[in-house]
Amino acid sequence: MPRTCTFLPALVCAVLLGVTGCTATGGDDADAPAQVQGGTDSGGGTTGSGTGQDLGIPEIVEAVQPSVVTIFTGEGLGSGVIYTEDGLILTNEHVIRGNEDVEVAFADGQRVSGTVEAADTVTDLALVQAERTDLPAATFRSDLPRIGDLTVVIGSPLGFENTATSGIVSGLHREIPGSAATSQSLVDLIQTDAAISPGNSGGAVVNGQGEIMGISEAYIPPSQGAVALGFAIPAAIATEVAEELRADGTADHAFMGLVPGPITPEIAAQLDLGDTRGAVVLSVSQGGPADDAGIRPGDIITKIGDQEIATAEDLLSALRQYDPGQTVPVEIQRGADTQSVDVTLADRPPEP
Known part of the structure; x- marks a missing residue:
């Protein structure tokens, strides 16, 4: 039987054609468009x-x-x-x-x-x-x-x-x-x-x-x-x-070397955060760009370059604006302290 769509958990609330392998059965100037x-x-x-x-x-x-x-x-x-x-x-x-x-x-x-x-x-x-x-x-x-x-x-x-x-x-x-x-x-x-x-x-x-x-x-x-x-x-x-x-045969993507996650109310309470805006660092790749810049699990990323980061998805979207090899300032919150670190982005490693 051909595949049909599946659902992600309620947090996502979507059938994602680009995630589940979901397949089916059986402009600024209209006069001078770019x-x-x-x-x-x-x-x-x-x-x-x-x-x-x-x-x-x-x-x-x-x-x-x-x-x-x-x-x-x-x-x-x-x-x-x-x-x-x-x-x-x-x-x-x-x-x-x-x-x-x-x-x-x-x-x-x-x-x-x-x-x-x-x-x-x-x-x-x-x-x-x-x-x-x-x-x-x-x-x-x-x-x-x-x-x-x-x-x-x-x-x-x-x-x-x-x-x-x-x-x-x-x-x-x-x-x-x-x-x-x-x-x-x-x-x-x-x-x-x-x-x-x-x-x-x-x-x-x-x-x-x-x-x-x-x-x-x-x-x-x-x-x-x-x-x-x-x-x-x-x-x-x-x-x-x-x-x-x-x-x-390949496409280049900027790689930061970390796994972002949403700041749930439980995480906000555990880390004593005032709100849930930002992306929490769940893990850091050893020897990767984030690790080299001193970013640690539990840090909250609130800004990349000039872009405010409110969600984990914002972080992924922001990375789309950069190329491997570029150095970008990243604002992080660690406990009560806010600091900026420079991260030199790498090329995303191939899928295992």
Whole structure:
């Protein structure tokens, strides 16, 4: 049987497409949008799906649907977006997790074999090479949308291929509470009220000009009291990671060498803290950047660079702004004392 979604504890209150391996059964200036073409074949460029003009929803679907695919594995299915005209597909890592070979179905009904080329668990992104060329590569928008902008989600929710739903951008820079304990992919996301369901994973979240603004990532189900809460990886992050994966099969991520956690009321009482804002250091990697800077378990991180840290997810989001090798000031609270230490970030070690 194909996999179905599972739930995380109530602290997270979400079915996380990017954490559980959840698959389905069976903009600032609309007149001059910043765009990033999907990577091109060495033989030439692509036309992409973006138009640069506001379109109606039927026209958006008609323009972008040929650039969205369904990815079948032995465990279930997910969605993907055509990244290059020579058959490179961008999707979620959890869609293809545990597989080297998949099947890719296109909007015109053709199915071909696909090979997993590279994957990044930190951002939950992956590249699949489909055995087909001369494809309509999507156009990706490099800047963030505005709250209230139109969104159209295209993918294969619950196995219904070539499905479109619509809504608006509901929020930016969202983190799913509690996700730091299980995944680093659920921070700095675009929030939308357009319906996202299992099977949409890795599919397109599109703006009113037919450009990819994000890659479908997660949703919070109605059973948790939510009404239309979906989340997407911003296109700028997706394309940056995709280009790194194309270059050498890996993506670089700043590594601090510690495990952050939420400050629960119990931890606040134990450490005699006045409030629960910040991220508590649960453990420190021996010889890692945090250890070298003198950070200890039990310290409370309240600021990285100029960014205030209110939650563990804030810390992970803040690290996204830095590259390995950079030195960043980190403000910590230890007992009644507050101090700043300089942490030289490292490259994240490979998964064991």
